[in-house]
Structures are given as C-alpha cells and as structure tokens.
Amino acid sequence: MKDFSILIGGRAGFGIDKSSLIIAGILKQLNWRLYVYRDYPSLIRGGHTFSIIRASREKIAAHLNKIDYLLALNQDTITFHEKRLKDDSIVIYDSDSVKSKGLGIPLGKIIKEENASDIMRNTGILGALCKTLGVEWQILEYVLRKNFDKDIEVNLKIAHRGYDEAKGSTKIDMLDQAKLPLFTGNEMIGLGLIKGGLKTYIAYPMTPTSPILHFLANMAEKFSLKVIHPESEISVILMALGFAYCGEKVAVGTSGGGFCLMTEGLSFSGMAELPVVIILGQRPGPSTGLPTHSCQTDLHFALNAGQGEFLRFMAAPGDAEEAYYWSQVALNMSWKYQIPSIILSDKTLGEGTYSFDINLVKEIKEENPVLWDRKDRFKRYMNTKNGVSPFAFPPDKDAIVKVNSYEHDESGISTENPEITKMMQDKRLGKEKFISKELEGFETVKIHGDRNSPTSIICWGSNKGVCVEAAGILGLKVIQPIVLSPFPLKQFKNSLKGVKKLISVENNATGQLARLINIFGFEANELVLKYDGRPFSLDELVERLKEVI
Amino acid sequence: MKDLGTYCPNTWCAGCGNFAIMNAMKAVLNTLNAEGLGLENVVLVSGIGCHAKIVDYVNVNSFYSLHGRVFPPAEGIKLANPDLKVIGHAGDGDAYGEGLEHLIFAAKRNIDITAIIHDNRVYGLTTGQCTPTSPLGYKGRSTPGGTKERPLNPLEVMIASGATYLARGTSHGIDLLKKIFKEAIMHKGFSLVDVLQVCVTYYNMYEYYDKRVYELKEHDPGNYNQALAKIREWDYNADSPIALGVLYKKEAPTLDDSYYKGAPERPDVSKMVKEIIDGPV
Numbered sequence: 001m002k003d004f005s006i007l008i009g010g011r012a013g014f015g016i017d018k019s020s021l022i023i024a025g026i027l028k029q030l031n032w033r034l035y036v037y038r039d040y041p042s043l044i045r046g047g048h049t050f051s052i053i054r055a056s057r058e059k060i061a062a063h064l065n066k067i068d069y070l071l072a073l074n075q076d077t078i079t080f081h082e083k084r085l086k087d088d089s090i091v092i093y094d095s096d097s098v099k100s101k102g103l104g105i106p107l108g109k110i111i112k113e114e115n116a117s118d119i120m121r122n123t124g125i126l127g128a129l130c131k132t133l134g135v136e137w138q139i140l141e142y143v144l145r146k147n148f149d150k151d152i153e154v155n156l157k158i159a160h161r162g163y164d165e166a167k168g169s170t171k172i173d174m175l176d177q178a179k180l181p182l183f184t185g186n187e188m189i190g191l192g193l194i195k196g197g198l199k200t201y202i203a204y205p206m207t208p209t210s211p212i213l214h215f216l217a218n219m220a221e222k223f224s225l226k227v228i229h230p231e232s233e234i235s236v237i238l239m240a241l242g243f244a245y246c247g248e249k250v251a252v253g254t255s256g257g258g259f260c261l262m263t264e265g266l267s268f269s270g271m272a273e274l275p276v277v278i279i280l281g282q283r284p285g286p287s288t289g290l291p292t293h294s295c296q297t298d299l300h301f302a303l304n305a306g307q308g309e310f311l312r313f314m315a316a317p318g319d320a321e322e323a324y325y326w327s328q329v330a331l332n333m334s335w336k337y338q339i340p341s342i343i344l345s346d347k348t349l350g351e352g353t354y355s356f357d358i359n360l361v362k363e364i365k366e367e368n369p370v371l372w373d374r375k376d377r378f379k380r381y382m383n384t385k386n387g388v389s390p391f392a393f394p395p396d397k398d399a400i401v402k403v404n405s406y407e408h409d410e411s412g413i414s415t416e417n418p419e420i421t422k423m424m425q426d427k428r429l430g431k432e433k434f435i436s437k438e439l440e441g442f443e444t445v446k447i448h449g450d451r452n453s454p455t456s457i458i459c460w461g462s463n464k465g466v467c468v469e470a471a472g473i474l475g476l477k478v479i480q481p482i483v484l485s486p487f488p489l490k491q492f493k494n495s496l497k498g499v500k501k502l503i504s505v506e507n508n509a510t511g512q513l514a515r516l517i518n519i520f521g522f523e524a525n526e527l528v529l530k531y532d533g534r535p536f537s538l539d540e541l542v543e544r545l546k547e548v549i
Numbered sequence: 550m551k552d553l554g555t556y557c558p559n560t561w562c563a564g565c566g567n568f569a570i571m572n573a574m575k576a577v578l579n580t581l582n583a584e585g586l587g588l589e590n591v592v593l594v595s596g597i598g599c600h601a602k603i604v605d606y607v608n609v610n611s612f613y614s615l616h617g618r619v620f621p622p623a624e625g626i627k628l629a630n631p632d633l634k635v636i637g638h639a640g641d642g643d644a645y646g647e648g649l650e651h652l653i654f655a656a657k658r659n660i661d662i663t664a665i666i667h668d669n670r671v672y673g674l675t676t677g678q679c680t681p682t683s684p685l686g687y688k689g690r691s692t693p694g695g696t697k698e699r700p701l702n703p704l705e706v707m708i709a710s711g712a713t714y715l716a717r718g719t720s721h722g723i724d725l726l727k728k729i730f731k732e733a734i735m736h737k738g739f740s741l742v743d744v745l746q747v748c749v750t751y752y753n754m755y756e757y758y759d760k761r762v763y764e765l766k767e768h769d770p771g772n773y774n775q776a777l778a779k780i781r782e783w784d785y786n787a788d789s790p791i792a793l794g795v796l797y798k799k800e801a802p803t804l805d806d807s808y809y810k811g812a813p814e815r816p817d818v819s820k821m822v823k824e825i826i827d828g829p830v
Binding site: 181191243358395399402406 | 555556557587589590592594597602604605608609610611612613614615618621622623624625626627628629630632633650651654808815816818819821822823825826827828829
C-alpha cells in the first residue's frame, strides 16, 4: 500500500482523539509518515467527533476525503462517513451498538465480560484494526503501554480480544526509513518559543491555541518558565508588556475574539517599543463563529489591528517544522527590533498532528537584544541610525527607565511637540527598512512543486501541505509567502518569474492573500476558496483546481 | 533629600489634589531611599488621566500605561522581578471603571504591589463627567440631569476581593498620606490607598471633606468586622463621617511569593528541546 487513511468516529467523550493518536503512534513505529486531522464540536459530551489518520511513505500535511478504513463506535459514524468509503474500504464497528456491513466486533459484550469501562471499547477496536492491518501484537502492546498509565492490563486484555476477533487482510510494511516523532503545530510553536528563549507565556484559554497554554504549563518546571492564566486577554497582553519592560522574553496566545481585546495592548507595544510575540490561532468568525473549526480569515485583521501606524513582524507557518522555526524567528525579531510579532496560525495547523523532521529545520540561534553601553545618560528612546534604542532594564542604578503609551521624547517623557512627534514616528517606522533587509536572508517566500510551470498556486499558512501535494498531482508551482509583514516584496517578485496564471487557494470567503498582494500591484487570476470551517482535503482541492487551470 | 523632579512642565491646575499625592510620594521615596531601598528598585505605573502625569514628573522608573490598565503591567513587572517595589497610580475612572476587573483580580491574587487611587470622583482630563464614585445625582457633562446611578464603595469591593491593606487619605492631609503611602508600599501583599483627591476645576470638595473627615483612633485594622463596619460607615454617597487612616490590614500569602520562580540557572534549553523532539521512540 502506498498511502492509506483511517477514520475513527464516535461521540465526544468516547476517547476518539486519544485513539487516533495511538493509531498514529502505531504507524509511526512502522516508520510511516503521518498526518492527523481532527474534527470535533464545541462541547464536552455528545455530538459527533472524528479524526482522520493518513499514512504515507512521504511526508504529508493534508487529509483525504476518501478513506480506506472506517472505525465506527456509533451509528452516526456510519451515517456521516459512509460516503467516504471506496469499493474496497473496510468498516470495523461495534456490533453491539452499530448496524453496518464489514467487520463487527462485539465491543459491548467484551467490555462487560472484562468488567471494563465504556471508553475502553476504543482499545478493542484498535486491536481489531491492528490485526486487519497485519500489525504485530507486540507493537500494539508497546504503544498502548506508552499511552496508558492506569488500567493498562485491562486495556491490553480488551485490545487482545479485538485483535483475536479480526482477520489479517493486509500487511502494512515496516518502511525502510527513519522513524519520525509526532507533534501538533501547537506543540511545535511551544517548543520553538522555548528554544527561542521564552521565559514567560501568558494566555487566557481559547480554542485553538489553548493547547499551547497546556503544553507550556506542563513544561514550566522543566524549563523554568512562568506560565500565567490571568483574568482576560486585555490583562494577558498588558501583563506581557510588564514582563517585556523587565527584559523577560514573553509570548501570548489567543484566537480572533481574544485578539480583539488585545489590540489596545498591541498598539501600546508598537508605541512603547515593548517586544511581545502573539500567537494568533484563527477560527471561523465573525464573532464566536465555529469555535473548534478552521479558517484563514484574520490576515488583514492581524496586519492592521491596533490604532495608529506601527511596525509589526508577522509570519504564517505552514506546518509543524515551520511553526517551530518561525516561532524562534518571531522572538528574535521582536527583541532585536523592539516590536510586536504575530505568528498567524489556525486550528488546522495548531491541532493537526504531523510527522516532524528536525532535519528540515534550519538551525537558528537565540539573539540577544541591544543593550545600553552605559556611556551617556540612559534614554529609553534614544534615536539611533536604525531606530533601535538600546535597552536597560530595572533595576539599574545608573538608568531611569521610562516607557510611555503617549507620544514621548527620547527620555520617555510625554510630548506634544510636532518636531519630536515626527522624529519619534520616523524612528519607529524607520526600523522597517532594517528588518526587511535582514529578512532577505530568510526564506520568506517558499517555492514548491514544478518551478517551471506557468500556472502557480499561491497559498499561506496551513494550506501549504494540501497545496503542495495537489500541485504535485497537477504539475503546478506553489508560491507560499510565509512572512506577511513586512511584506517580502523582493522575494515575492522573484517567485513570480515565469508565472502566467496565479491561483489563490484560501480558507476564507474573500481571498485575503489575493487582496494583500493586490496592494503591491500583483493579481491573483483565480480564487479557490473554502469557508465552511473545514480545511481542504487533497481530493477536493485537486477537483477544485481542475476547474480553473 | 533628592528633588526627584523631571524637566517636564507641570500642567496640573493650581490647587489640584494631585500635588499633595505627588509630594507625599516623593517624600516617601526619599525616606525609603535613605533607609536603603535604592530608588532603582521602584517602578511607578500609571493609567491615563490627570493623575497619570505623575510618572512624567517623578524621576524614577516608570511605565505610563493605558486607561484602566495600571494593574496588569504592574503585576507583570512584579512577577518578572519580585524584588522591585511596584506602585500603581490610578484614577477612579481608571481603577474602578475601565479597569475594575484588573483591580479585583490583583486583590484576589494578593500580589505584592501598591495601588494609589487618585479618587477625585470626576473625570478631569475629559472635562467633567461622572465616575464610579460620583454621588447619586452628580451633574456632569454626560449627566446634565444628574446621574441616576449610586456610587461604588471601592473599599468594600476591595475587602471582599482579598486586598490585605486598605487605607484612605485626602489631598488636604499630606502628613497622613506620607504615613499610609509608606506603610502601603512596605506592606507585604496587595495594598490600596483611596485618596480623596480634590479636582478644583470640576468637583471642588475641599470644604465638604474638611467638615466630615476624621482620623481613625482606637480602630483595630486587623479585625475584619471592625474594618468592614468602618468601610461601610461612609458609602461615598450619604453625608456621613468619613474615616481616614488604615482601615484594614492582614497578613496573607502573596502571589509573587508562592509563584514558581524558576531555577536560578537557565537550563541548556537547546539540548533539552532536542531531547523532547527526539523523544522516546
């Protein structure tokens, strides 16, 4: 088998998410490359939740609509996902609660006989799946032992009974390549921030970035991090600016609604030149929208949020490796240029699980901010050639550190003087020239696929994986701007060489990237948009692209 | 005595109650400095309003924040470096209006910072509207027929929220201000001083306060019920006597003390991150 997909579904509270990660963990042991797409409603119990685990010989970052194995823990799973089945797909289901054709396992009976809890029907169906895939029992046992601290023996028993009920119908090979670890985009943002020198993370819980808060809270002791959950997103960003004032590298995380509350703090960061990294995980709006689903609708909001004109760095990573890398870059840029940075993520990237290959990530060093040389009297906003005023942090016997949300002079004292106002605005905005120059040394615009194709997809963020794969099938080029502010005009222009037709693929209703490049005089000829709260599947995108190429 | 002034021209109205607060604060900072604190360890945080100009006028570390956002950065600064003395100056609109949520949470956390509220019971800088502590019927520019809302009793809100030091002063009593400012700053925990500061331009209450204020004697600030009774004696509305001095004082664990401070040495982050990525197979 070249490539296959498994869908596991049931009610929220059935343990679908954990089961999908165990399946991915098993296939990881056989050195397959994986991508897990999670689809769940905004509730704690009930509703319908499912995950698609896609395995491939090559690295992937997209799911398919069509599936090869359907694991049904309730009838809804059959009803909702029957249409995804191919002629030779295999359905494995709980025959005590589901009516279907395929391989029925009496999971209700098994858990009763083993005196186990209802949620353990999962391990029974995992056992049946492994036998069907020809996975050796030892591998399943190994992965289960890694995933369960308690009740492992009874879980193993149930898994074994599921295993015995099934017949091996295929044999998934152990691939001759390195094993790659599995991480979500959120985890890699968290690890990237840690590696980039993060000391404090502050967030108010909000899907889809709460997992970063949880992940870093669990890492806090190990890495001497302070992880704080205050009363609101307003407090989150203002607290963060207090940390930045003291020289502590700090990041915050939220989604659109929380980011709305952060905008006054963002603008303050721009005015007071206090560095902060904001992780903005997009989810469909307007307003509360679809809290647990995905979209790319906050590009222009993030680019323009906050009153007044100020410089910000913004990058939209496309997969786990880029999430790891650009989170480090964001911290460096924030502290080097004393500006706010935004990592624009979304639910697909944040909560998707990827095979992570560290060898694909360029090594990057934590950079230290420019510090006051202690020669002349310290002025927090001293005007310099590149606009960056060297830092001092309190307590410093020789420096009085005054930061200010009002327009201010070099010492940080409020002013309404027109000359100073202009000078300070020039100083702050003038940093753009220098950061843009530095960014020329980074791969701010990536090119994938057939570089000579006159037809190119343009995409950003989590659409990278699906676009690159679709382009491979259709023989297209892909242009992926990663840095969106300051816009990498030079690299973007170069990427367009030889392109006659540009197709913008986006998870929004209005073509936000197309609108952005338009500002710089470029035009997307076609828009392929999806805004139902779900990311493109590969098969769906290929069909949509065929209509326009 | 250091002058502690800056070159910034002062733009408060003649007779403004803010002068008393600033002069008291400067005197307290000088005293603390003489006692060995070191002024580099002080950070003043302010909101937006007439009160907030104090950070332009006092030559120590300062963080001129946004309207209503005095306490979140003050807490961030304290958690970043618990050795700093962080003093938040806020107006009544700032602390009790736009930023009330933050104030309640700072008290709830009993974080070791100090709140000095310049409570003039009117919006001065925006030229005379009612605030959360304006009395019922206050005629301001946004309520020409008199406000229909009763005022908050901020000290009652604070004692219910978990503040561990509560005091009241007026801008007509600088000696008392010096005493309670110093105590509040040295108090371990969240301290708040509500200063009945007079706005000479929009709400001149000097005479009103002078008639009603009295300094607390034989009051036990450690007794919660006594403190609550004294706090409730004047509800910022009725014409009752107004107690000045320390109303409530209690020792309790502080957030900054109980917070995980981290290992003294930074671990080898790159290596440890790599170990997580490589993980167990």
